[in-house]
Amino acid sequence: MIREAEAKExxxxxxxxxxxxxxxxxNTEQNxxxxxxxxxxxALLQELFRAMHTLKGGxxxxxxxxxxxxxxxxxxxxxxxxxGQRSVTSEMMxxxxxxxxxLKDWRNAIGEGAEGPPASGILPVVExxxxxxxxxxxxxxxxxxxxxxxxxxxxAKGAAGALTASLEALVSQGNPVYVLTVRFxxxxxxxxxxxxQVLTLVExxxxxxxxxxxxxxxxNDKASDALTLYVVGEKESEQAQRIAxxxxxxxxxxxxxxxxxxxxxxxxxxxxxxxxxxxKTALGKTVRVDVALLDSxxxxxxxLVIDRTRLSQIAARLMSNSETAAxxxxxxxxxxxxxxxxxxxxxGLMRARLLPLKSIVGKxxxxxxxxxxxxxxxxxxxxxxxxxxxxxxxxEAIDDPLIHLLRNAVDHGIEMPDExxxxxxxxxxxxxxxxxxxxxxxxxxxxxxxxxxxPERIRRTAVKKGLITEEASRKLSEQEICELVFLPGLSxxxxxxxxxxxxxxMDVARQNLERVNGRIELWTxxxxxxxxxxxxxxxxxxxxxxxxxxxxxxxAIPTSSVEEIFSLKDQxxxxxxxxxxxxxxxxxxxxxxxxxxxxxxxxQRDGSRYALLTRTQAQPVALGVEELxxxxxxxxxxxxGLLSRVRGVAGATILxxxxxxxxLDINRIL
Amino acid sequence: xATQLSGPPVQxxxxxxxxxxxxxxxxxxxxxxxxREIIPSQKIVRVPxxxxxxxxxxxxxxxxxPVLDLRKHFGLPRSQxxxxxxxxxxxxxxxxIGVVVDAxxxxxxxxxxxxxxxxxxxxxxxxxxxxxIAKVDDDLIVLVDLTKIISDAEKRTLKEAxxx
Numbered sequence: 001m002i003r004e005a006e007a008k009e010x011x012x013x014x015x016x017x018x019x020x021x022x023x024x025x026x027n028t029e030q031n032x033x034x035x036x037x038x039x040x041x042x043a044l045l046q047e048l049f050r051a052m053h054t055l056k057g058g059x060x061x062x063x064x065x066x067x068x069x070x071x072x073x074x075x076x077x078x079x080x081x082x083x084g085q086r087s088v089t090s091e092m093m094x095x096x097x098x099x100x101x102x103l104k105d106w107r108n109a110i111g112e113g114a115e116g117p118p119a120s121g122i123l124p125v126v127e128x129x130x131x132x133x134x135x136x137x138x139x140x141x142x143x144x145x146x147x148x149x150x151x152x153x154x155x156a157k158g159a160a161g162a163l164t165a166s167l168e169a170l171v172s173q174g175n176p177v178y179v180l181t182v183r184f185x186x187x188x189x190x191x192x193x194x195x196x197q198v199l200t201l202v203e204x205x206x207x208x209x210x211x212x213x214x215x216x217x218x219x220n221d222k223a224s225d226a227l228t229l230y231v232v233g234e235k236e237s238e239q240a241q242r243i244a245x246x247x248x249x250x251x252x253x254x255x256x257x258x259x260x261x262x263x264x265x266x267x268x269x270x271x272x273x274x275x276x277x278x279x280k281t282a283l284g285k286t287v288r289v290d291v292a293l294l295d296s297x298x299x300x301x302x303x304l305v306i307d308r309t310r311l312s313q314i315a316a317r318l319m320s321n322s323e324t325a326a327x328x329x330x331x332x333x334x335x336x337x338x339x340x341x342x343x344x345x346x347x348g349l350m351r352a353r354l355l356p357l358k359s360i361v362g363k364x365x366x367x368x369x370x371x372x373x374x375x376x377x378x379x380x381x382x383x384x385x386x387x388x389x390x391x392x393x394x395x396e397a398i399d400d401p402l403i404h405l406l407r408n409a410v411d412h413g414i415e416m417p418d419e420x421x422x423x424x425x426x427x428x429x430x431x432x433x434x435x436x437x438x439x440x441x442x443x444x445x446x447x448x449x450x451x452x453x454x455p456e457r458i459r460r461t462a463v464k465k466g467l468i469t470e471e472a473s474r475k476l477s478e479q480e481i482c483e484l485v486f487l488p489g490l491s492x493x494x495x496x497x498x499x500x501x502x503x504x505x506m507d508v509a510r511q512n513l514e515r516v517n518g519r520i521e522l523w524t525x526x527x528x529x530x531x532x533x534x535x536x537x538x539x540x541x542x543x544x545x546x547x548x549x550x551x552x553x554x555x556a557i558p559t560s561s562v563e564e565i566f567s568l569k570d571q572x573x574x575x576x577x578x579x580x581x582x583x584x585x586x587x588x589x590x591x592x593x594x595x596x597x598x599x600x601x602x603x604q605r606d607g608s609r610y611a612l613l614t615r616t617q618a619q620p621v622a623l624g625v626e627e628l629x630x631x632x633x634x635x636x637x638x639x640x641g642l643l644s645r646v647r648g649v650a651g652a653t654i655l656x657x658x659x660x661x662x663x664l665d666i667n668r669i670l
Numbered sequence: 671x672a673t674q675l676s677g678p679p680v681q682x683x684x685x686x687x688x689x690x691x692x693x694x695x696x697x698x699x700x701x702x703x704x705x706r707e708i709i710p711s712q713k714i715v716r717v718p719x720x721x722x723x724x725x726x727x728x729x730x731x732x733x734x735x736p737v738l739d740l741r742k743h744f745g746l747p748r749s750q751x752x753x754x755x756x757x758x759x760x761x762x763x764x765x766x767i768g769v770v771v772d773a774x775x776x777x778x779x780x781x782x783x784x785x786x787x788x789x790x791x792x793x794x795x796x797x798x799x800x801x802x803i804a805k806v807d808d809d810l811i812v813l814v815d816l817t818k819i820i821s822d823a824e825k826r827t828l829k830e831a832x833x834x
Contacts, residue, residue, distance in 0.1 A: 553716060598718040637734040639717075641762055641824050643727070646720050652727055652734040660715045660729045669718075 039088035073126030188249035206236030302635030385435035401509035413450030
């Protein structure tokens, strides 16, 4: 039984360690890329050092010795740089990246419950990085966590008597000593790591005269949910208090002055009312929620929205009768209150689903760096708007397309350095990823100042591949030709290189975006560069849609795919080569009826009274519908199983009357 | 099952509980354990370009659920009267799936020994969905495995979607 409980405990700790490791590795990767550009940035080095230190501590508590020795090696290298014993070289950077990759592999292996890769594979690299290789620490040696030098004056063994004596000595010398009591969440896992983190952080801003539990106890995993620190200096202690509060799982940090007759913690109770309290704010006050739960909550809000609409309809009916008007207006005001509450609920839930772009772009700087090196190109990669938040489904959908776009930018966009110089451009090409909100959309743009696309080459390829006839291709504008890259099958063999030949193509990128109601736009000019913009919806589960009637059924068409609505008059309809078309201002657009499209029969004048000018990728189309019922906010219900892959059906919704209606995906139904 | 039962033999599960329904003039039965709910017929909205045997979707307490037409599956003519029409809800991998039937006659106990395996002669390609044929009084009830029909239909649509 004990074993089982232990195993459970271990699994829980491992999960925490994995989550933390992900964060640490992602940050480290970014910081390494930054370090390459600013090799003497001491804050950066400090952060890298601390990250390795924390990771080592975490791995040590779970007895993952291989990673401990690798982290330890990294730490030593970083320490040598930090203390100015040597400077960063490009050779060293490559080594550090290699070690980072090993750590990533290790993390993936233990995440899958497998043995991590043997450290022997990477330790030679680590050792080669160090000036004076540290004696490698065998797996059996119960690796002690290494402390920065300042720690060494901590009283050994945590003997309370010795500590009291040294504190009294400090006080008698006129040094104010403060007692910082750090309380952790009682159920927090990896307490010793947390204690360790607090200690290391506080060490950086203040002199720590002692602690309880002592450093040794913490190292031996004897930590509890309270940590007492004896810190010298008032200002330093205040700073320490603030810093300690930033550590994960810290609930409270209290501070009081140490007086000579204060007994040392262990005996002293941390429950004593502290003089100063720092309540922890937003930091760490987050919970993990299963997306399925959010989805089901969202569905329930959807129900609420439907009920509210129904209530308003009932109210309207009652109000139209003078006898029931009073009740009706009461219900109506109730309905509008319900509307406010439910839309706030909806907003809240929507926000709960949002994640910042940051959560997927962390890997990009490294990726661009590696790709540029492989292609022999020089690039400067910058990102703005990483904090732009979007629905997690949207984030998932744009991850691969962004990778593809960045690869394209490096591989096809940016020219070789000497070529750029010859053209009078800066030697290093600029690649920029930016994100921002515009109207009720999120825009994510990848741009480069490279060679741009060559429309003539694209045109020839498209003709050669039979995607378009020579004749038709001659009629397209340059912009239209460039948009041919979104057609499946355009990416040519001669274009496919090791770099951009992998992964998704532009056509898949476009499909990914359409799935989440997004669009992709392309701007390019030979010699000036390329700009690809992703237009994404702010939220997903609820959308605005036009309700239209066709053959007695109601369909919902996302408003985002409709550009304009026209009332159909005979004179505006003509025919071009036997096909219906209509004139929209000075453009001729093909006209099809929704009824015809849905029954796959050709257009007849079947009572369509309105035309929706669609916003499709390739060419706008006027879609004839019999009746417009209005624009509404609809709740999108996913269709699963049998109906999940019906072309042109994006899902379903439930109308105010309670009937279901199909949501049409205009881009795929035409 | 090593335990030896002493005394007179006890009849255990010698009966099957089925929900009997009609499609046109034929009687069918489905094991009650597979039925989640039986609901009165309601508005079924057609889904354009859906597989042929999908009648449409319904709103079941806020959930959108596909509904199948078994008559199309079994090649039976469509019935005109919608009066007694019911929708039998069956669990599938994802959620529930509805099956439209002309009428649900009753829940019956059928002695296992009155169920005969499907005769190879009378059944065609749908033989794998037929568990057996029960004789109750003068009626023949075809016992069908609705879950299998549905899961096969799903597999088929997935395959079609993959290789259009």
